[in-house]
Amino acid sequence: MASGGSAKGYALVGVVVIIVLATTGVWNPFPKIWSWINQSDPIAEGVASWQTAIGGSPRSVTITGGAVVVEYRTSIEAYGITAGVQLWKSDADWAGVAGGATDAVVVVGRLLTKGYEVLDPATGAVRRRDTQATAVWxxxxxxxDLRCPKAGECELSAWEPRGSTPMWTIGTPGIGFxxxxxxxxxxxxxxxxxxxxDARAAGPRPLPNLLGLPGDGKIEVIDTAQGRVVQTRTPGRxxxxxxxxxRVLTVTGEARDGTCxxxxxxxxxxxxxPVxxxxxxxLRTADNGSSCKQEHDPAGGDEVVLGVDPxxxxxxxxxxxxxMLWRGDKGQAVLAVDDRYALIRTEDKRTLVGRSFGRGxxxxxxxVTPTVQAALTPYAAVLAEQKPAKVIALSPGTGGVLAxxxxxxxxxxxxxGGLILVSGRDMAYLPFGASPAR
Structure with a gap:
């Protein structure tokens, strides 16, 4: 018992000595201790080209213009794609990324505040400011951008990503909110x-030929090439x-005989x-049931819609x-679709099929495993597997493994060139061509 008490006493003296040394600035081991405790596990050990701690749980992440733009609830950060070094940080409540490799920009703004800023993704420098817009796409x-100086009187303007003057501006009457x-x-x-x-993993898509702007119970259909309102639709109940x-699709759901x-x-x-x-x-615009209340847009991707027959x-x-680009059997499931390809899981849930619309x-x-998840992007078809957990990037056209x-x-x-993985407060870059050792 005495020896045990002596050991405890020595330990207590040791702790006191360390505290005294730390508070006097002679030697402070605590930062290294906490650094060791908080050290993150590798997200993709042996295949990620870099991993870095980020400022919190992201709302969105976009790869653009040689940078990785991370959006949080109240701030925006950018990291270099080559080494994951932070490039800049800005306070903002929302953000969107526009442009491509040579003309990329980051658009940021504050909630309940009109206007926005257009930033350079590599430096965070302000390229253009607006003080009136309330919404940006x-x-x-x-x-x-959309500005509404008076209720029911709005203007919609289209800009090149790094442009200084609008390509066109049109009035859009009937916007009630x-x-x-x-x-x-x-x-x-x-x-x-x-x-x-993430649903936004593919990054910004090209501006579609037509846009629908909702408001006051109507939808203004806008030709984005000419910058004019070409039709106004008023949906029924x-x-x-x-x-x-x-095209403008009108889906009608009639409740009758206990079904829709x-x-x-x-x-x-x-x-x-009509065409x-x-x-x-x-088109999966309503939840299951006979009420026929349509609360969702049609399921699909770009100009392809996903339906279910009777x-x-x-x-x-x-x-x-x-x-009809494809009709499946009961039990088959479309996991992802865009204008070029569809990823379809077979009825036994053991095989994923990549179907090309161009080749038919x-x-x-x-x-695959039965619980596989999938998405299509311009650069890769992405699969997320469980048991064992892994992420796979494939060529959409051939199914060849990219990473x-x-x-x-x-x-x-x-x-x-690759994909961004996030786990907790850590982010890693998985370049194409990377795969684990066999």
């Missing part, structure tokens, strides 16, 4: 989502209107004539002309 080739912040929702297609791959590619009967009609503005129509086509078979349809046939097949890592991290962004 960012695309791969344009920035759109003010859209705000970055990329407020518009009536278009709703991308398929998954937990392990049992209707949902979505602007998809170069759907029909879809596509119009071509500005003449307003195609389909009865008994469910017997439960999934269908992929070209919004432009109503062509299956481009590749890959064995692979054993990790349970979430994929937040995909760029031309």
């Amino acid at each position: 960012t695309y791969a080739d344009a920035v759109l 003010v859209l705000d912040a970055a990329n407020p929702d518009l009536p278009d297609t709703r991308p398929l989502s998954s937990e392990r791959i 049992d209707q949902r209107v979505a602007v998809v590619g170069s 009967y759907y029909s879809v009609i596509a119009h071509d503005p500005p003449n307003g004539r 195609w129509a389909r009865d008994a086509l469910n 017997v439960g078979r999934p269908e992929l349809i070209a919004a432009h002309d109503g062509r 046939k299956v481009a590749w097949r890959r064995a 692979e890592a054993r990790t349970d991290a979430k994929v937040f962004a995909v760029g031309p």
